[in-house]
Amino acid sequence: MKRLLVVLAVFSLVMVSFAKDIRDNENSADFVAKFFQLPEQQKEEIGTERGWVKVDFVYATNYEDLIPKELLNKMPEELREEVLNSAMEKEAEFPFAEFKKVERWIPSPSDMPFALNYRIENKNDKFGDGDGVNACDFSVAKKGDVLLVHDGFVAWGWHAHAGIFYGGTGVYATIESNSNQSYFGDPRPGVHFEPISHWNNDYDFCRIMRVRTWPLSTSYRAKAAEYAKKQLGKPYNFNWLWKWSTSKFYCSQLVWAGYYRTSKWYARINIDANPADTWVAPDELYASWRTYNVTSSW
Amino acid sequence: MFKKNIFAAAILFAAVFLFSNLANSQTLLLLNSGRDYCYIYSVNQKKILAKYKVCEKKASCTDIVPLKKGFLVIPHRLNINVDATELYVYNSDFSKIIKKIPVEKSPYKAFVFGENKALINHTFFSFERMKFVAEIVNLNTLKIEKIMYFDGIPAGIIKLFGDYYAVIEDVRGVVKGTKLVNLKTEEFFLVNNPYLSSNVVALNDILYCAVNDYGEKDYANALFEIVPSMLSKVYSSVKKVYQFKNPKFPYILGLAGNFIVIGFTNHSIKSNFNKICLFDTKNKETFFLQSCFGPECMAVSKDKIFVAGLSSECITEISVSEKKSKIIKISDTIPGFSSIRIIKD
Numbered sequence: 001m002k003r004l005l006v007v008l009a010v011f012s013l014v015m016v017s018f019a020k021d022i023r024d025n026e027n028s029a030d031f032v033a034k035f036f037q038l039p040e041q042q043k044e045e046i047g048t049e050r051g052w053v054k055v056d057f058v059y060a061t062n063y064e065d066l067i068p069k070e071l072l073n074k075m076p077e078e079l080r081e082e083v084l085n086s087a088m089e090k091e092a093e094f095p096f097a098e099f100k101k102v103e104r105w106i107p108s109p110s111d112m113p114f115a116l117n118y119r120i121e122n123k124n125d126k127f128g129d130g131d132g133v134n135a136c137d138f139s140v141a142k143k144g145d146v147l148l149v150h151d152g153f154v155a156w157g158w159h160a161h162a163g164i165f166y167g168g169t170g171v172y173a174t175i176e177s178n179s180n181q182s183y184f185g186d187p188r189p190g191v192h193f194e195p196i197s198h199w200n201n202d203y204d205f206c207r208i209m210r211v212r213t214w215p216l217s218t219s220y221r222a223k224a225a226e227y228a229k230k231q232l233g234k235p236y237n238f239n240w241l242w243k244w245s246t247s248k249f250y251c252s253q254l255v256w257a258g259y260y261r262t263s264k265w266y267a268r269i270n271i272d273a274n275p276a277d278t279w280v281a282p283d284e285l286y287a288s289w290r291t292y293n294v295t296s297s298w
Numbered sequence: 299m300f301k302k303n304i305f306a307a308a309i310l311f312a313a314v315f316l317f318s319n320l321a322n323s324q325t326l327l328l329l330n331s332g333r334d335y336c337y338i339y340s341v342n343q344k345k346i347l348a349k350y351k352v353c354e355k356k357a358s359c360t361d362i363v364p365l366k367k368g369f370l371v372i373p374h375r376l377n378i379n380v381d382a383t384e385l386y387v388y389n390s391d392f393s394k395i396i397k398k399i400p401v402e403k404s405p406y407k408a409f410v411f412g413e414n415k416a417l418i419n420h421t422f423f424s425f426e427r428m429k430f431v432a433e434i435v436n437l438n439t440l441k442i443e444k445i446m447y448f449d450g451i452p453a454g455i456i457k458l459f460g461d462y463y464a465v466i467e468d469v470r471g472v473v474k475g476t477k478l479v480n481l482k483t484e485e486f487f488l489v490n491n492p493y494l495s496s497n498v499v500a501l502n503d504i505l506y507c508a509v510n511d512y513g514e515k516d517y518a519n520a521l522f523e524i525v526p527s528m529l530s531k532v533y534s535s536v537k538k539v540y541q542f543k544n545p546k547f548p549y550i551l552g553l554a555g556n557f558i559v560i561g562f563t564n565h566s567i568k569s570n571f572n573k574i575c576l577f578d579t580k581n582k583e584t585f586f587l588q589s590c591f592g593p594e595c596m597a598v599s600k601d602k603i604f605v606a607g608l609s610s611e612c613i614t615e616i617s618v619s620e621k622k623s624k625i626i627k628i629s630d631t632i633p634g635f636s637s638i639r640i641i642k643d
Contacts, residue, residue, distance in 0.1 A: 117379055132355050133332040135632045137568035143512075151378075167512040169495035170467045171453060173565070179379060192422025193469050196565045197608075200633055201332035202358060202375075232470050233425060 051108030063087040109239040134297035136206035144221025149203035157283035207296035224258030350392035456500035467496035561593030606635035
């Protein structure tokens with residue numbers, strides 16, 4: 001009798017937790033679908049309460065504001081000029097006022113798998129015609145270059161995804177970390193190689209950015225790509241709020257970690273435009289003073 | 299009477315003309331993976347016979363194999379972040395899916411070998427228990443004959459000592475070289491040189507490998523001959539047979555008789571190259587020919603080689619005997635083709 005009761009108790013416990021899982025998943029799916037339709041103020045209240053974070057470039061009014069002043073003063077004159085010029089180039093291409101207006105939300109880890117596919121379909125803008133194809137020139141890409149793509153509006157900003165250029169003698173020349181809705185709970189990667197055709201054939205817009213490694217040597221670009229290669233096979237990090245993880249990676253975290261983790265402690269190559277927080281979105285890689293545009297499909 | 303004779307001769311002439319046209323009507327299948335459609339192109343008539351949509355915009359179709367009746371379509375993704383897990387068998391006008399063949403996640407390319415078989419490779423998402431999955435599909439029965447597990451992603455198929463071998467691209471850096479796995483017995487040869495690439499073909503049991511511009515200093519932009527050692531089952535005798543200077547990025551597209559067909563491509567849509575090299579393995583002679591920009595893949599039909607361009611919708615027709623090339627521009631659409639197959643020889 002006692003055994004039967006124990007078995008029944010365990011069974012009901014399993015069933016209750018299973019039911020809770022299903023309910024939570026349903027809630028997350030519903031919540032994500034409704035969240036983006038909410039008015040701005042309600043979005044802030046409800047989102048924050050649920051553990052979502054709004055990404056904002058609070059203290060900046062232009063790209064130049066994102067360059068740490070003490071670093072700017074230390075830079076050799078030539079580099080300082082180059083950094084300021086590239087801030088102006090970014091301004092000309094994508095005015096900061098417009099860039100700042102873009103809505104950026106990082107969902108809570110439990111809602112993340114359900115938010116990953118959220119986007120407005122067929123959104124046409126000057127950067128893409130909504131055909132899901134671009135002609136970004138990969139012949140100029142070098143090992144360690146940052147790849148950023150846009151494909152309609154996404155929950156976490158204008159750039160939907162990031163990756164790193166590896167090159168190499170095989171077909172698979174780029175490394176990215178991608179999730180998959182059907183991978184939820186699936187331990188498979190995560191971090192993997194993709195051929196160049198993936199970046200050209202699956203997004204409206206693609207850009208290639210190079211990283212300023214100063215004061216370290218440019219060899220750190222290759223080191224960042226090798227770091228990304230060492231992470232191959234690791235799972236996707238659904239917790240976008242935690243960029244410090246080294247056992248799981250999301251797309252922009254992988255690229256950021258490639259530079260951050262391989263550089264010296266006294267001269268970290270931090271390509272996160274908002275380095276103080278615990279997340280790094282693809283847009284933050286774009287806005288960083290350390291990255292500059294090499295080419296784009298626009 | 300005279301009029302009747304002329305009429306009969308005209309009919310005969312027309313019939314002979316039509317018959318000869320039909321008999322020689324080479325038809326190609328050209329896949330534009332970026333734009334999600336394919337063309338059926340008649341070489342003789344120099345026109346597109348049909349254009350078929352092969353998948354939805356957010357989905358991705360990466361290869362197609364013509365069957366006796368219909369087509370085997372390899373969908374890579376069904377939507378953003380949703381991998382395909384089935385191959386589709388379409389009827390001859392792509393209006394109906396006749397059959398779905400369940401496979402591992404994220405199928406990518408089909409390597410046709412032997413009489414009626416194809417090896418389906420997958421991208422990284424098929425990675426399971428430290429192995430990459432690939433399936434052998436029988437193109438007659440349309441059934442999976444065998445599921446195989448490799449250390450890397452199969453990048454091609456070669457014929458060696460009478461058997462077919464998959465060339466495994468060491469995408470995880472665990473092999474430190476290139477593995478050649480027998481598709482029947484699963485025994486393997488190892489090309490134990492990490493500086494060589496997986497861009498390998500075999501002719502008369504000798505391997506030929508091209509290394510692109512990203513290779514090590516002594517290997518970059520060169521063609522290598524690798525002679526086997528049957529006893530050790532390890533290929534280590536590597537000899538450089540040709541050093542390319544301009545253009546760079548040699549990429550072996552395939553074999554045509556004794557010739558190795560090498561396209562020069564950085565796999566980029568822009569700033570790509572428009573040259574092809576025919577390398578004669580008998581006397582090590584090279585013939586450089588003009589091609590469409592971004593030669594990406596090829597198909598052989600009798601004396602002709604058809605090379606599809608990635609930079610725009612364009613194909614290059616090469617006559618092997620004459621060592622001449624002809625560029626056939628189909629449209630300015632970007633990107634161009636990622637797969638070319640012969641439907642009718």
